[in-house]
Amino acid sequence: MSGRDQTKETTAQTLTRLALGGFMTFAGIGHMTFVREDFQAQVPDFLPLDKDFVVLASGxxxxxxxxxxxxxxxxxxxxxxxxxxxxxxxxxPGNISQYLTRTSAFGLDTDQKRFIRLFFQPVLVAAALWSTGAIGNKGALGKRRG
Structure with a gap:
């Protein structure tokens, strides 16, 4: 293999990456506009920063x-x-804090909904790594073949 990267992204990886990209862009815009208060409710009280600053910066x-x-x-x-x-x-930790403090935001208005949401974060982590080729058969964190 030459110095040029020749790893081919699968259709599923492309679609996942594009969906994550769209989701992140939309969520970031939401931080600054229509769901700003909901995001502020997620910032843990133990964080020694202004909640609005945290929301805008994360946006x-x-x-x-x-x-x-x-x-x-x-x-x-x-x-x-x-x-x-x-x-x-x-x-x-913001998701965990929302669950532990029983803070309602984003329609997560029961302990069950807030608890179930916690299990989606590892899925997002895996999707970010897999869709970009950072893990998998030819990913930077996986074994290289060839």
């Missing part, structure tokens, strides 16, 4: 990740996937 990050998921080419795409996965891990 900028989410828009950036969304655009990067849509537009970045390999091999940089793997890095974007790893960074997005790390972002999903970093914001997970």
């Amino acid at each position: 900028v990050a989410e828009i950036s990740f969304g655009v990067a998921m849509l537009a970045t080419k390999q091999p940089q795409r793997r890095t974007v996937g790893m960074l997005l996965a790390a972002f999903f891990v970093a914001i997970f």
Whole structure:
């Protein structure tokens, strides 16, 4: 194999990556506009920062990740996937806090709904890594064949 990356993205990976990119861009815009208060409700009280600042800053990050998921080419795409996965891990304490404090936001108005939501974060982490080729048969974190 030459120095040029020759890993081929599958259709499923492409669709997952594009869906994540669109979702992240939409969520980032929501941080700054129509669901800003819901996102503020998710910022844990133990975080020593202004909740609105956290929401706006994470909105900028989410828009950036969304655009990067849509537009970045390999091999940089793997890095974007790893960074997005790390972002999903970093914001997970907000989801846990929402569950523990019984804070209603985004229609998550019961303990059961808030609890079930916790199981979607690992799915997002895996989707970010897999759809960008960061994990899998030829991913940076997986074994290389050839």
